[in-house]
Amino acid sequence: MARKQGSHADITRPRVRDAALRLFAQHGYAAVSMRQIAAEVGVQAGAIYNYTPDKQALLADLMRDHLEELLAAWDSVPTEAGAVARLRRFVRFHLDFHLPRPDQVFIAYMELRHLDSANFAGVEALRRRYEDALEAILRAGLAEGVFAVRDTRVAAMALIALLTGLGNWYRAGGRLPLDEIAAIYWDLVRKAVLA
Amino acid sequence: MARKQGSHADITRPRVRDAALRLFAQHGYAAVSMRQIAAEVGVQAGAIYNYTPDKQALLADLMRDHLEELLAAWDSVPTEAGAVARLRRFVRFHLDFHLPRPDQVFIAYMELRHLDSANFAGVEALRRRYEDALEAILRAGLAEGVFAVRDTRVAAMALIALLTGLGNWYRAGGRLPLDEIAAIYWDLVRKAVLA
DNA sequence: TTTTCAAATGAACACCCGTTCAGTTAAATG
DNA sequence: CATTTAACTGAACGGGTGTTCATTTGAAAA
Numbered sequence A, B: 001m002a003r004k005q006g007s008h009a010d011i012t013r014p015r016v017r018d019a020a021l022r023l024f025a026q027h028g029y030a031a032v033s034m035r036q037i038a039a040e041v042g043v044q045a046g047a048i049y050n051y052t053p054d055k056q057a058l059l060a061d062l063m064r065d066h067l068e069e070l071l072a073a074w075d076s077v078p079t080e081a082g083a084v085a086r087l088r089r090f091v092r093f094h095l096d097f098h099l100p101r102p103d104q105v106f107i108a109y110m111e112l113r114h115l116d117s118a119n120f121a122g123v124e125a126l127r128r129r130y131e132d133a134l135e136a137i138l139r140a141g142l143a144e145g146v147f148a149v150r151d152t153r154v155a156a157m158a159l160i161a162l163l164t165g166l167g168n169w170y171r172a173g174g175r176l177p178l179d180e181i182a183a184i185y186w187d188l189v190r191k192a193v194l195a
Numbered sequence C: 001t002t003t004t005c006a007a008a009t010g011a012a013c014a015c016c017c018g019t020t021c022a023g024t025t026a027a028a029t030g
Numbered sequence D: 001c002a003t004t005t006a007a008c009t010g011a012a013c014g015g016g017t018g019t020t021c022a023t024t025t026g027a028a029a030a
Helices: A009-027 A034-041 A045-050 A056-075 A082-096 A104-111 A118-145 A153-167 A178-193 B009-027 B034-043 B055-075 B083-098 B102-110 B117-144 B154-166 B178-194
Strands: none
Touching: A009 A034, A009 A045, A009 A056, A009 A104, A034 A045, A056 A082, A056 A104, A056 A118, A082 A118, A082 A153, A082 A178, A104 A153, A118 B154, A153 A178, A153 B154, A153 B178, A178 B154, A178 B178, B009 B034, B009 B055, B009 B102, B055 B083, B055 B102, B055 B117, B083 B117, B083 B154, B083 B178, B102 B154, B117 B154, B154 B178
């Protein structure tokens, strides 16, 4: 036979992904060239095509993988008893998952325009599943009588925007420690939905 | 002398702005060429440079004008007596101003990356003034004893993200009428900060 | 009608784009 | 050591990029 499956590839493939992630987040998908990504990895542009059929797939894979990782991570969070405790878990989970991944979050929100319609539909379906997870908690709280929201869907969208928005201004080493900020966010969310 | 100041220019200048706004919002700054903008207006690419020194200034002007219009509009809103009434005004104002301008809002948030540092600083200063306007209301509510928030700055950032997020999913003719959605949003905001 | 010049043209500048592919390299296999 | 082939190179493809500028156009002013 010949060389074992992937000797360089196992090294180069993740480096291509990482470079694309970093550069797309910093400059935007359209402003980044395959040659820039290749230079970051230390190969010629043509070599990139050993790892992706085209630039579009590179972007779509980054988005899809981010959202699938998000859903898998949430699925592995133990279900609490009671809607209030479940919501507190969700808030803390959302912040813990998103804050260490600013590039992925940025891309997943900002570069949707550049997905073709098939990739867009796939990504939107994954995002929808995450929104549904929060909405389910709000519904449960309504059923328990501990929450008072006029529409669980609208509330879920509003709360996710509130939580995700933290990533747009939070910087480690700022005025407040993360735990304090997380506590403030939980306070706002809890009061907003509580009966 | 000769032709009166601006016979075509008065027509072409706003058409260049409008085309740039629409195309930047739809495809992203980096993905739109000066030739596309020119084609939309019905002129050659060179003619665009009668109205802007370069592509970057076209983007910066769109952002700055949007934020200055926002601040001017808010300044013209009468000041209510009482922090709760002022907050209700702010929420309704924010939604009324932003929802009819999805392209401007999109650009003002998504294309910050493509501003050079001088333009970025200017735009951020304007945005900061708007955030300060909301924070002032929260402070007033604290002083009155009607609000209970642990940090007015964090709360202001969180609430603006919550409100602005509506533009990412609201579509006219959807399941709920805008007035109903606005009422739900006011409900969430009010409860989140109320003592 | 002639003059004037705002406004726009269209070609050119030097360079970058995503993608393809024949050919080269070098490491693991037999 | 010889062979195999994964991994990569480097050049090429047709086309697009922002910006400049000498030149043309045509409507208002004289």
